[in-house]
Amino acid sequence: MSRIKSIEELEKLRETIIEKQKARKLSIAICNGPGCLPLGSRKITQAFIDEVKKQKLTDKGVEVRATGCHGFCAQGPLVVIEPQGLFYQGIKVEDAPEIISETIVNGNIIDRLLYTDPDSGEKIPLEKDIPFYKSQQRLISGNNRLIDPNSIEDYIAIGGYKAVSKVLSEITTEQVIEEVKLSGLRGRGGAGFPTGLKWKLCHDNPGDTKYIICNADEGDPGAFMDRATLEGNPHIVIEGMIIGAYAIGAHEGYIYVRNEYPIALKRAIRAIEQAEKYGLLGEDILNSGFNLSLHIVRGAGAFVCGEESALMSSIEGKVGEPSQRPPFPVQKGLWRKPTVINNVETWANIPHIINRGGKWFASMGTEKSKGTKIFSLVGKVNNTGLVEVPMGITLRSIVFDIGGGIPKGKKFKGVQIGGPSGGCIPEKLVDLPVDYESLTSAGAIMGSGGLIVMDENTCMVDIAKYFTNFLSEESCGKCYTCRKGLQRMHEILTDITEGNGKEGNVELLEELANVVKDTTLCGLGQTSPNPVLTTLRYFKNEYESHIKEKKCPAGVCKELITYSVDPEKCTGCMVCLRNCPADAVTGAKKQIHHIDPEKCIKCGSCYELCKFDAIKIE
Amino acid sequence: MELSGIQKIIEKNGTHRSALIPILLDIQDEYHFLSRDALACVAQTMDIALVDVYRAATFYKYFSLVPKGEHLIQVCLGTACHVRGAPGVLNEIQRKLHIKPRETTEDKLFTLETVNCLGACAMGPIIVMDEEYHGQMTVSKVDKLIESFKKHEGITKDEQDKKH
Amino acid sequence: MVKLIINGMEVQAEEGWTLLEAIRWVGFDVPTLCYHEGLTPYGACRLCVVEIGKEPRSKLVSSCTYPVEEGLIVRTHSKRVVNARKMIVELMLASSPQSKTVQDLASQLGVQQIRFKVEHEDCLLCGLCVRMCAEQMMAKAIDFAFRGGDRKITTPFDMKSEECRRCGACMYICPACQLRCDGPQAEQDICNACLQITPECLKTYDDVMCYLTTCGACLKQPETKQKETKNNKS
Incomplete structure (x- = not known):
């Protein structure tokens, strides 16, 4: 493939690819996303590839595609057969031959692999009819299923880089910014700053050298949407960044990816290489005279680097310590040059806004939150x-x-x-x-x-303690109130969960939390007391049970609970006895067991193993 | 650790200040830890104060200043895993191996680490042993898993002895 | 020149000044700990916070790092600010009660209780020594290491540093190394001795005769003299 030199050439290429893809009669899209991979979807993909070869279906238009995340992790590994959108779940390697011969060759639906609606008990064959997908609006994630993330051609075939050719040929930088402003798009990384305004501020700042950055340092425990986007559709992020760079006048950009996301890293690197090869990155993109080069920076494991000033400091080769704003990144960002930094999901929205218009985008959502x-x-x-x-x-x-x-x-x-x-x-x-x-x-x-x-089995004091501990470890430690304040909050919360809570703890927590919120420099510090403040606001009674009655209503806080055997329910099956790591369970076969509270280490293994619900937590 | 290897890594990345973290990452990947000599070599070659290199090496979680054990156990403590009982699983591993997170057992067999989220929340609680995921972990499964590794290790050790 | 309003007063400040510089230039006092005129402001101790902007959108910022802005409304002693500073000092007292600087701050701001478990962590991680070593002594022998609760100031690998010239500047500037005075409550976690003092001069005059922030120099004198004489005897 030689460089695409003009918009016409890009369109011609798109037609060629679409023409070529018409030969694909059936596609087997296997989710290789963050949830399905650990369940063995790579091996499953290989099994399908082997089977298609074995049954000599390659020439007959059957395509096996390892795709990004389909979303429904609970039912993984997932396989969707296109173009019908037939949805198979919980697939194993052994299922591949049957799916190929039954469904692909004979066109029969395999009943046992379908999703069962838990309410009605009915089998649902098509993805779009499943309740999980029905109420969703999969603007960004919906494309994952349709493309091989390693293939720029797949992306071009579904309309990729159209938005880039549009901005480079038809519209001025001001118009791009206007369109983004009109869309009402706000940053998806946390604070929700209006993206168009951010670009405008950076655009208006004088200077020849400007930078754009994609923040893919997704560190929130329990969040993996940016990983899924970057892994499933890296080109949409790159396309968004090209548009952003054009709008503010940047010629160099960085994608900052967590090192814990090796696949996202690989995909992003590969996507940049492909885009360069196709002439969509580099010098004189599509004959427009606009240049942009993108680089990958690996994050070395620090939650605070998700904060923009810390992230830039990290790119500069320093520790990720946030710095004073103002000056804001749009004024003095990376290497003291005007910089726009947005997160993965924000960038992924941009091509949609350019293609379909800001007005269309603004039609989704609420008055102040669009899309x-x-x-x-x-x-x-x-x-x-x-x-x-x-x-x-x-x-x-x-x-x-x-x-x-x-x-x-x-x-x-x-x-x-x-x-x-x-x-x-x-x-x-x-x-x-x-x-x-x-x-x-x-x-x-x-x-x-x-x-x-x-x-009901989640203890809110424990949750507050969990987050406070997390943040206290992840704080850079510069601001005294963030470092010490979080440590002290954790100390008090630990006391409360261990039954050492005192009168006045709640008030002190609240007072301290508000001071930490007020007196810290960066977003991490300012929002760090939120878990404490919201649990205090909505679940104060749980704090009080811990402090006054020395009880954990949810049965989580080890020091406040005891495990015992319910003699009515115990069948004397010996399962808990055999599995107790502390040898705290006594009894004999078909006799009611007993837990020695002195020996019990409260690990909960008896509770989780008992099939008769005979272990009580008090 | 051969310093020529370190030099090569520096050469590849360049000596601009912004190359420091990529260099440390490469060294960590290659040698699995950052030795004193390696950091001194980086500081000298890049003309950066040793304290600056040391500060970066201790700030980021990915870097380790001591060699890790043969098997890496990572316990996911992401929120989803936490509410599903990951702390109990971690406790059990600590009890079993007598080490805390970021420590290595005396026989250098296991290193215990905690991670914040692996993005496989549907399978939680998760532990990763040498890059292999084990989902829906429970306290009672920990024992079997660790034993299986020890056993495996025992066999390979016997084999090594035979070879010598 | 930048015009801003500090405590209701219109102030002209030079472009590039920090809020703290402007505040002190017009004569208001804001307590600081990690700030030193000869060093780059760092903004670690957060004691110098001031409230900027109009309520309800006002916020607290560290005045030692925040640049002056045209039209900015600054309040150096609002209720929110004063309460925050008191909490910060209470935290410091609980962790570094041996420091005279912290004890003085406690008396100055009227902090009379510690509701946290008292520990003797000594170092406040204000970073004065780090900046002193790097900026004034040009040595770069010490720096911060690790992060979060593990953060500390040290030499690389906690070993004798080749860069260190044993100049002692780090110790000279350390607010935690300066030991407490031998007041009447020297062993207690909170001294507050200065707070107990009624200015001597009020016994004779209708006005306080000096304007030192922490009064008591004249009262303490006889006590120190007593000690000195004791020492001389022994």
Whole structure:
């Protein structure tokens, strides 16, 4: 492939690829996303490739495609057969021959591999009919299934780089910025700053050297949408960045990827190489006179580097310590030059906005929050996975309609949204619309979109302790109040969960949390007390049970619970006895067992193993 | 550790300040830890103060200043895994191996690490042993998993002895 | 020139000044710990926070690092600021009670309780020594290492540094190394001795005769003299 030298050539190439792809009669799209990979989807893909070869179907238009994330992680590994969109779940290597001979060759649907609706008990063959997908609006993530992320041609075939040719040929930098402003797009990385305005500020700053950066240092525990986007469709991010660079006048850019995401790294590197080869990056892109080169920077493992000033400091070869703003990155960013930094999901929205117009984009969502947002729906929820929904959808829709509710019929307690610096939103606010303003008023943040569902067995004091500990380890440690304040909050929370809580602890926590929020430099510090503040706001009674009654209502805090055997239910099956790592269970076959509280280390293995529900937590 | 190898890595990345972290990453990948000599060599070749190199090497979690054990156990402590019981799993591993996170057992067999999220939340709690994922972990599964590694190790050790 | 409003007063500041410089230039006092005129401001201790902007959108920023801006409204002693500073000093007292600087700050700001477990961590990680070593002594022998709760100031690998010339500048500038005065409550976690003092001069005059922020020099004198005489005897 030689460099594409003009827009006409790009269009011609697109036609050629589409023509060539018409030979593909059936595609087997196997999810190789973050959720399915550990379940062996790579081996499954290979099994399909081998089987297609074996049954001599390669020439007959059957294509096997390892794709990015399809979203429905709970049912993985997933296989979707195109063009019908037939959805198979829980696939194993052994299923490959049967799928090929039955479904591909004979056109029969294999019943046992279909998704069963838990409510009606009916089998649902097509992906689009499954409740999990029905309420979603998969603007960004929907394309993952259609392309091989390693193939720039696949991306071009679905309209890739059209937006780039549009901006480079037809519209001025000001018009691009206007369009993005019109769309109402706000940063998807956390704070929700209007993207168009950010670009405008950078554009208006004088200077020949400017930079653009893609923040792919997704560090929030329980969030993996940026990983899935970069792995599933790296070119859309690159395309977004080219448009952004053109708009602000940058000729050099960086994608900062977490080192913990080796596949995302590889894909991004490869996508840049391909784009360079095709002439979509480099000098004189599509004969427009516009130059842009992109580089990859590996993050070396520091949550705080997700903060923009820390990230830039890290690119410069220093430690990721946030710095004083102003000056803002759009004024003095990377190497003190005007810089626009946006996260993966933000960049991925840009080509859609250019292709279909800012007005179209603004038609989705609420008054102040436009477009869609990808959430990673995890925790105590049936349909774990990545979901993309229009802004303004209620939490109820996400957790119950899409998420399928709480497993094992347990009671829904709330969600933790926005990453470690987010907040816990209680069940009573389940009809809260999910947009920037509503979440902030409820004490949480949109963050990058981690959404952790919690049930009656989740202790909110423990959750607050967990996040406080996480943030205290991840704090860079510069601001005294962030470092020491978080340590002290953790200390108090530990006391409370260990039964050493005292009167006045709650008030002190609240006072300290507000000071930490007020007096720290960067976004990490300023939002770090949110888990404490929101749990105090909505779940104060749990704190009080820990402190006053020395009880953990959720049965989580080890020091406050005891395990015992329910004599009515115990069948004397010996399972707990044999598996107890501390030899704390006594008894004999078909006799009621007993747990010695002195020896018990409260690991919970008896509770999780008992089939008769005979272990009680008090 | 051969310093010529370090020199090669520096050559590849260049001596501009922004190359420091890529160089340290490459050294970590190649030698699995950052030795004192390696850091001194980097500081000297790049003309950066040794404290600056040391500061970067201790700031980022990916770097290790001591050699790691043969098997790397990573326990995911992401929020999804946490609410599903990862702390119990971690506790059990600590109890079993008598080491804390970021430590290596005395026999240099296991290094224990915690990670924040592996993006495989549907399988939580997860532990990764030498890059292989083990999902839906429970306290009772920990024992078997570690034993299986020890056993495997025992066999290979016998074989090594035979060879010598 | 940049015009801004500090505590309701219109102030002209030079472009490039920090808020702290402007505040001190007009004579207001803001407590600091990690700030030193001869060193690059770092903004670690957060004691110098001031409230900027109009409520309800106002926020606290560290005045030692925040640049002056045209039209900025600054309040150096709002309720929010004063309460925040008191909490910061309470945190410092609980972790470094042996430091005279911290004890003085506690008295100055009226911090009279410690609600956290007292520990003796000594180092406040203000970074004065790090900047002193790098900027004034041109040595770069010490720096921060690790992060979060593990953060500390050290030489590479905690070993004797080849760069260190044993000049002692780090110790000279350290606010935690300066030991407490032998006040009447020298062993207690909070001294607050200065707070107990009624200015001597008020016994004789209607006004306080000096304007030192922490009063008591005249009262302490006899005590110190007593000690000295004791020492001389022994």
